[in-house]
Amino acid sequence: MANLAVPIVLPELGKARWTPAQLFGYEIALEGIRQSVGFYAQQIARAEAAGNLEAAAALRADQATWAQRGHDLDPLNARAVKRIRDAVDALLSVDGEEDTEEAPAAEGELDEQDGRGD
Numbered sequence: 299m300a301n302l303a304v305p306i307v308l309p310e311l312g313k314a315r316w317t318p319a320q321l322f323g324y325e326i327a328l329e330g331i332r333q334s335v336g337f338y339a340q341q342i343a344r345a346e347a348a349g350n351l352e353a354a355a356a357l358r359a360d361q362a363t364w365a366q367r368g369h370d371l372d373p374l375n376a377r378a379v380k381r382i383r384d385a386v387d388a389l390l391s392v393d394g395e396e397d398t399e400e401a402p403a404a405e406g407e408l409d410e411q412d413g414r415g416d
Contacts, residue, residue, distance in 0.1 A: 316373045323383070324373035330386030331368040335361055337390060 316324070338361035345354040367382060 320373050323379045327379045327382040328368055330383055331364055334364045334386055334389055
């Protein structure tokens with residue numbers, strides 16, 4: 299076992315400067331970016347399976363752009379976080395529809411409104 303000096307970096311980071319709302323928005327945006335990268339992986343696989351290498355290359359470039367957005371995103375930039383969340387919603391929405399309508403809970407299941415399942 300080697301005795302190596304391990305620098306302690308946490309005290310140097312200081313206190314977080316963002317609010318809980320900013321943090322939640324940022325985390326949601328990052329999750330959306332991860333889902334977008336996954337969406338492109340699926341599209342790339344389809345293009346490659348179809349032998350369409352040009353489309354696969356273009357999709358890889360789009361995927362890389364989404365990944366870079368995740369690296370560049372700042373939790374303190376609420377406008378950028380909102381733009382990312384809106385772009386993710388547009389990319390991943392089916393037929394451009396909002397995902398606001400939920401199927402009603404089956405009898406006996408819990409639902410979001412009252413948690414009782416009635």
